[in-house]
Amino acid sequence: MASNGSKSKAPGAPVMLEATSKDLRAATGSQDPDLTLAQLNQVMATLWLPNNASEETKRATARAALAALKGLAPRDELEGMLASQMVATHHAAMECLRRAMIPDQTFQGREQNLKHAAKLLGVYARQVEALDKHRGHGQQKITVEHVNVHAGGQAIVGNVETGAAASLGGTSLPQPQPQPLAIASEPAPLVTGFDMVSAPRKEPKRR
Incomplete structure (x- = not known):
């Protein structure tokens, strides 16, 4: 196929995100540059974006994911991997909830999206519990x-x-009754x- 001379990037092209080595260490809990870069790319690959999203929208989404990882403040590689899974799970759950709100869809379609969202939110709650346990707060x-x-x-x-x-x-x-999973503040x-x-x-x- 001949090129039409357009400078627009093809779908799936990488998003250029400026981040220092300090940012990568704070987001992944690792000192290894290859691991930090690979882990951040894995997180970015899980973020859903429409094909017509602008480059600025993609960069803003990537910066938000990086900020979320840094906010979880992983202290080592194990916490960094868990933090990456938490960010990916959160985005997947929110995407399911967004799709459930699309108007003029079938009842089955909306119900499936809500069921998937509920499962993902349950996974997220268990991830938070696992992180708390690892940090001695469980x-x-x-x-x-x-x-x-x-x-x-x-x-x-x-x-x-x-x-x-x-x-x-x-x-x-009396022995305490099992408590339901909840995201602890x-x-x-x-x-x-x-x-x-x-x-x-x-x-x-x-x-």
């Missing part, structure tokens, strides 16, 4: 508000970690210890 806690104590027994006053078995003075603390505070107090004892009646 511990859950429950707060005991009411404890029945028999005479002569003792009770724990304070926060109790999930999964801790406690049975003092014949009183067993901030890590739960760690429990540093317990305060032990004695239950009041009944004074014997004097004759």
